[in-house]
Amino acid sequence: MKQFAQWLSTTFLSIFMQKHNSWVIPTIQSIHIIGIGVVMGSVFVIDLRVLGWAWMDQTLRQTTSRFGPWLTAALCVQLTTGLLMVIGEPVRELVTFSFWLKMILVAVGTLIAVIFQITLRKHEQRWEETLVNRRSIQCLAILTFLIWVCIIILGRLIAYDHVWGSWSPAAKA
Amino acid sequence: MDSTAILKSLEASGLATRIRDALWLFPLIESTHVICLSLVFGTILIIDLRLLGIASTHRSFKQMASDILKWTWAAFALTALTGTLMFITNARVYYHNFFFRMKMLMLVLSGINMLIFELTAGRTIHRWDKDPSAPRAGKAVAALSLAMWIGIIIMGRLIGFTTTRAATLAPPPAGVNFDDFLQGTPDKTGETPTTQPERK
Numbered sequence: 001m002k003q004f005a006q007w008l009s010t011t012f013l014s015i016f017m018q019k020h021n022s023w024v025i026p027t028i029q030s031i032h033i034i035g036i037g038v039v040m041g042s043v044f045v046i047d048l049r050v051l052g053w054a055w056m057d058q059t060l061r062q063t064t065s066r067f068g069p070w071l072t073a074a075l076c077v078q079l080t081t082g083l084l085m086v087i088g089e090p091v092r093e094l095v096t097f098s099f100w101l102k103m104i105l106v107a108v109g110t111l112i113a114v115i116f117q118i119t120l121r122k123h124e125q126r127w128e129e130t131l132v133n134r135r136s137i138q139c140l141a142i143l144t145f146l147i148w149v150c151i152i153i154l155g156r157l158i159a160y161d162h163v164w165g166s167w168s169p170a171a172k173a
Numbered sequence: 174m175d176s177t178a179i180l181k182s183l184e185a186s187g188l189a190t191r192i193r194d195a196l197w198l199f200p201l202i203e204s205t206h207v208i209c210l211s212l213v214f215g216t217i218l219i220i221d222l223r224l225l226g227i228a229s230t231h232r233s234f235k236q237m238a239s240d241i242l243k244w245t246w247a248a249f250a251l252t253a254l255t256g257t258l259m260f261i262t263n264a265r266v267y268y269h270n271f272f273f274r275m276k277m278l279m280l281v282l283s284g285i286n287m288l289i290f291e292l293t294a295g296r297t298i299h300r301w302d303k304d305p306s307a308p309r310a311g312k313a314v315a316a317l318s319l320a321m322w323i324g325i326i327i328m329g330r331l332i333g334f335t336t337t338r339a340a341t342l343a344p345p346p347a348g349v350n351f352d353d354f355l356q357g358t359p360d361k362t363g364e365t366p367t368t369q370p371e372r373k
Contacts, residue, residue, distance in 0.1 A: 038218065164351045
């Protein structure tokens with residue numbers, strides 16, 4: 001992985017970003033933070049609706065059709081800006097424990113969002129009437145929110161990967 | 174006491190020293206700051222888009238505000254608290270940082286912006302509550318609010334790039350990392366250097 005990261009840092013786009021490092025990286029990171037704001041806001045309201053704490057004058061389906069597209073769009077923005085950050089600083093991102101753990105959680109978080117929206121569309125009535133009141137589903141809503149919270153923590157820890165000690169591949173280098 | 178003396182005493186406080194010395198604390202405080210600010214921004218965006226008539230246009234504004242704004246305030250309180258904790262660890266540097274000052278200015282301006290809303294469109298909510306968008310004053314406040322919050326996020330990110338770059342050249346401090354946590358080694362705080370190991 002370190003070799004791949006080093007190769008990536010010699011590619012044209014990466015060199016361009018390194019050259020204009022002073023404004024390119026902060027700009028992309030700022031967009032990434034604004035994007036996570038949209039992700040968190042959307043996940044938060046959908047979860048509050050499942051828990052019955054907000055948006056109760058709207059059905060579950062109405063709530064997800066309001067926030068689902070925003071979530072999808074924001075995740076695409078996150079993917080793009082995230083990819084650019086990896087290209088801009090390959091070694092800093094790829095040679096860390098935090099980054100890979102974050103990627104696993106991003107995959108899990110996205111998968112839950114996709115499955116939820118598909119099954120809700122298929123079994124709308126069952127979701128609105130029974131599933132949404134189930135304790136297990138409500139726990140899943142809280143868990144989903146916590147996954148996104150952990151994703152933010154791990155994202156920030158990429159800059160502090162030494163806190164993982166020998167779990168951080170950078171420590172071995 | 175002049176401002177430098179106040180800032181110095183903040184840096185020398187037990188709390189600031191403790192945060193600087195513990196390997197995990199600063200990153201976790203900063204992460205909490207990002208989690209809460211993402212909720213502040215995400216929820217304000219929902220409200221502003223409603224005022225602008227872009228999203229949730231069919232819902233009562235009053236209902237939305239009572240659903241959402243309590244969470245915005247709770248998240249804002251935590252963001253301010255974690256921000257203050259980060260500030261005291263390196264108070265003089267932050268205080269003199271241009272982007273920090275711009276960020277504080279924008280925060281004050283968005284507070285004033287909110288007051289303007291309360292004094293204008295906020296007074297007549299009963300009249301436009303079910304309308305797809307707020308009256309012109311409400312729309313202007315919403316647009317300004319979004320612009321300022323995006324600005325606040327950008328300024329915040331730039332603070333990280335302009336205050337701690339030099340410290341990144343220093344090796345990470347010896348001390349409690351994840352290995353020690355797993356092995357249950359006692360906290361060796363006294364030995365850690367007081368420089369911030371942060372890199373943006």
